[in-house]
Amino acid sequence: MRATHRFIALMLMSMPLMGALAVPSSPLTLERLYQLPWLTGTAPEQARWASDSRRLAFLWNDDGGNFRDLWLVTTRDGAVQRVTTLPRLALLPADADEWSRQIRIADVETDPGVTAYCWTADGHWLVFVYRGQLYRVAPGETPTLISNDIQHASSPEAASYGSRVAFIANGALWTVEVGASAPTPHVVHDPKTHDVEVESFYWSGDSKTLAFVETDSRNIHQRALPDYLADETRLTMIRRAFPGEPSEARRVGISEAQGGPVHWLTLGKDPEDQIFAIAWSPDHRHLLIDTSDLYIKDRRLLIVDASSGIARTLVHEHDAGNVTAEWWADWAPDGKSVLFTSDRDRDYHVYRAPLAGDTPVAVTAGDWAVFAAAVSKASGSLFVIGNAERAEDRRLLQVPLSGGTPRLVTPAHGYHEATVSPDGRWIADLHSDDVTPTDLYLGRINQPLRQITHSPVPEFTSHRWAAAHYVSFPNVDDGALLHARLTLPPDYQPGRRYPVILGSVYSNTVHNRWGGRVYHPTWALDQYLAQQGYVLMNVDISGSSGYGKAFRQRIREDYGGVDVQDLYSGVRYLIDAGIADPRRVGIWGSSYGGLLTTMSLFKKPGVYAAGVAGAPATSLYHAETGEMRTMMAPGDHAAQYAAASPFLYSQGLSDPLMIIHGMRDDTVLFKDTLTLTQRLILEGKDIDLVTLPDAPHGWDTRGLAQTRFAFRKLVDFFRRHLGEGPTP
Numbered sequence: 001m002r003a004t005h006r007f008i009a010l011m012l013m014s015m016p017l018m019g020a021l022a023v024p025s026s027p028l029t030l031e032r033l034y035q036l037p038w039l040t041g042t043a044p045e046q047a048r049w050a051s052d053s054r055r056l057a058f059l060w061n062d063d064g065g066n067f068r069d070l071w072l073v074t075t076r077d078g079a080v081q082r083v084t085t086l087p088r089l090a091l092l093p094a095d096a097d098e099w100s101r102q103i104r105i106a107d108v109e110t111d112p113g114v115t116a117y118c119w120t121a122d123g124h125w126l127v128f129v130y131r132g133q134l135y136r137v138a139p140g141e142t143p144t145l146i147s148n149d150i151q152h153a154s155s156p157e158a159a160s161y162g163s164r165v166a167f168i169a170n171g172a173l174w175t176v177e178v179g180a181s182a183p184t185p186h187v188v189h190d191p192k193t194h195d196v197e198v199e200s201f202y203w204s205g206d207s208k209t210l211a212f213v214e215t216d217s218r219n220i221h222q223r224a225l226p227d228y229l230a231d232e233t234r235l236t237m238i239r240r241a242f243p244g245e246p247s248e249a250r251r252v253g254i255s256e257a258q259g260g261p262v263h264w265l266t267l268g269k270d271p272e273d274q275i276f277a278i279a280w281s282p283d284h285r286h287l288l289i290d291t292s293d294l295y296i297k298d299r300r301l302l303i304v305d306a307s308s309g310i311a312r313t314l315v316h317e318h319d320a321g322n323v324t325a326e327w328w329a330d331w332a333p334d335g336k337s338v339l340f341t342s343d344r345d346r347d348y349h350v351y352r353a354p355l356a357g358d359t360p361v362a363v364t365a366g367d368w369a370v371f372a373a374a375v376s377k378a379s380g381s382l383f384v385i386g387n388a389e390r391a392e393d394r395r396l397l398q399v400p401l402s403g404g405t406p407r408l409v410t411p412a413h414g415y416h417e418a419t420v421s422p423d424g425r426w427i428a429d430l431h432s433d434d435v436t437p438t439d440l441y442l443g444r445i446n447q448p449l450r451q452i453t454h455s456p457v458p459e460f461t462s463h464r465w466a467a468a469h470y471v472s473f474p475n476v477d478d479g480a481l482l483h484a485r486l487t488l489p490p491d492y493q494p495g496r497r498y499p500v501i502l503g504s505v506y507s508n509t510v511h512n513r514w515g516g517r518v519y520h521p522t523w524a525l526d527q528y529l530a531q532q533g534y535v536l537m538n539v540d541i542s543g544s545s546g547y548g549k550a551f552r553q554r555i556r557e558d559y560g561g562v563d564v565q566d567l568y569s570g571v572r573y574l575i576d577a578g579i580a581d582p583r584r585v586g587i588w589g590s591s592y593g594g595l596l597t598t599m600s601l602f603k604k605p606g607v608y609a610a611g612v613a614g615a616p617a618t619s620l621y622h623a624e625t626g627e628m629r630t631m632m633a634p635g636d637h638a639a640q641y642a643a644a645s646p647f648l649y650s651q652g653l654s655d656p657l658m659i660i661h662g663m664r665d666d667t668v669l670f671k672d673t674l675t676l677t678q679r680l681i682l683e684g685k686d687i688d689l690v691t692l693p694d695a696p697h698g699w700d701t702r703g704l705a706q707t708r709f710a711f712r713k714l715v716d717f718f719r720r721h722l723g724e725g726p727t728p
Contacts (some may be wrong), residue, residue, distance in 0.1 A: 033524035037064025043438035050123040054429050055423035056669040064457050067113035073452050083139050106703030118156045120163040125178045127156045127165045144181045159207035164174030188259045204280045211254050217245040244633045247272045247625045265309045276327050282335040290329040296629050321553045323630045325525030333377040340689040343549040363403040369546045379424030387546045392512040397627050415513030432514040433467040464490045466530040473573035485510045487536040496726035497581040498535045505589035505596045509538035520700050533725030559644035560599040577616050584722045590614030602652035610656040610721035612714050618646040618656045618670045647676045658688040658717045660710050662695025
């Protein structure tokens with residue numbers, strides 16, 4: 001096995017780097033990479049079809065900033081039209097005080113512009129949210145504010161007929177007749193209780209009724225976060241549950257769209273049960289509700305009579321080893337069965353369950369996984385996003401509703417977020433791959449797609465961009481096959497050993513998309529490090545999706561165990577392949593990746609020459625309750641929680657460690673980093689602590705000055721302990 005992987009590595013080293021231009025360019029700098037306009041431009045997002053299937057709206061910024069406006073493209077000729085040009089925040093004048101000026105710069109950089117929108121069913125209006133307020137605009141006209149009284153609006157969704165739109169504002173559910181000369185929002189349901197709010201809602205197909213989910217957080221413990229940047233230090237109280245404590249309660253209500261009494265449904269025994277999907281039947285008489293227990297071990301697909309509230313279980317799945325809920329469910333167009341994803345076999349696939357209660361039958365099958373699905377009534381088919389052929393790809397496939405051989409709709413390798421038009425004839429595709437940032441493509445199904453947006457700025461093509469390659473190797477303990485994304489320096493020289501950085505380590509990082517993992521702006525950091533002579537590796541550790549149920553369930557009750565061994569297996573692979581200098585291997589990650597980083601250093605002394613942990617989850621006892629899907633409750637699984645909490649292993653540290661953490665983090669508490677730091681001090685260990693006073697959990701996303709500061713610290717730390725470039 002090892003010889004086979006060495007041969008694969010040698011083949012890899014002889015491959016040309018697709019992303020490297022033949023003409024040398026000026027070197028990239030962190031300052032330019034984390035500066036507006038983005039070199040990659042701004043990725044378009046939220047592509048949505050009008051009901052006529054002739055117009056597609058999307059959010060975009062054509063100058064490379066973070067502020068997005070509404071745009072429109074027509075299928076007739078692909079012509080792009082800017083629908084809104086909304087006011088942007090202005091920088092303060094040069095004579096303003098420096099503190100206020102820098103705060104305003106961060107606000108300008110992070111101003112998102114339009115955050116959500118929808119078409120009305122008649123196709124006349126676009127309704128959008130801008131700075132928490134609701135606006136309407138007809139393409140070619142000037143946007144108008146719907147109401148001065150509405151603040152904190154979100155989630156606008158149109159009814160199936162006319163111009164009525166529902167939305168959430170201040171925790172209440174509202175509707176508004178957008179086409180009226182003076183639209184006046186009115187409340188459908190307002191909990192009128194602090195910490196109780198509407199979470200989501202669902203229109204019936206006849207546009208007369210709304211089902212909604214209400215969450216109640218009143219039983220969740222309140223905890224204090226200190227704010228050191230106020231004039232006086234103050235405590236901010238937040239609702240924040242730890243594993244084993246009460247979580248949010250949920251219930252489902254039904255109301256007429258114009259308001260009135262709410263009919264509450266009785267769905268299960270536990271108010272903390274999770275709700276993953278709600279869908280109205282085509283005849284508007286029943287609801288399909290996809291629900292499970294808090295630990296996602298006991299899933300039920302319920303059919304609920306909307307008038308009586310009586311529920312019956314159509315599908316029941318119990319899996320004590322389940323750790324993920326990548327579920328989808330919807331009605332078949334004829335209303336006689338439901339479609340849903342399940343991993344009852346090897347991996348997630350689509351099944352059909354007849355309402356008569358017969359055994360569900362597979363609609364898709366094979367040695368691949370379904371990640372998303374949508375029913376197209378017009379084409380009489382199912383469209384799914386899957387990773388057939390290549391684990392790292394996400395491509396669109398079309399399948400008959402009765403099942404059969406899938407047909408590939410987007411043949412290009414890479415990452416596709418595709419949306420099919422209501423008439424089933426057109427496709428809008430947000431596509432990227434390892435060497436191509438995300439842009440919007442449009443065309444008829446089964447025909448070549450036309451590129452609509454061109455997001456990267458002209459400067460993008462003047463730089464060399466390192467491409468990624470994909471490798472596989474066994475876990476050193478049990479031989480389980482692991483997959484990894486490998487980025488080599490543009491001037492990589494086979495036969496020489498390089499410093500290696502594993503990271504940003506996390507699950508689900510091996511994607512054929514621009515930047516791989518996109519939850520943090522690390523594409524730029526990765527490119528910078530590659531050009532400084534580092535080899536970068538991302539490993540899809542146990543628990544990652546797309547490799548089968550058994551692979552996901554390897555992580556059950558074992559954070560900091562099998563996942564750490566998976567990463568170590570990647571190090572061994574690179575050393576055995578002659579790529580890594582064994583004395584110069586680093587590791588970094590944030591959140592769960594910070595847990596992986598600290599645990600790797602604590603458990604594997606001498607393997608990593610340095611590690612950087614961002615917002616590290618070093619105490620599973622203080623995790624969010626969602627982690628109980630993997631770890632269960634601490635009261636019954638004390639040994640597992642102790643084994644998965646890095647701060648209890650701090651005595652194993654013998655290699656350089658840096659922690660970067662934001663002091664406004666309410667996901668991984670800054671307190672946990674201070675606890676670990678104090679333990680290390682008392683144990684006589686060394687640590688570099690970088691505190692970011694104004695940073696939330698996403699410490700690299702709140703203003704580019706802060707991002708540059710944190711990443712400079714990270715780069716300087718690795719440069720100091722790993723050096724740069726190949727071993728002489």
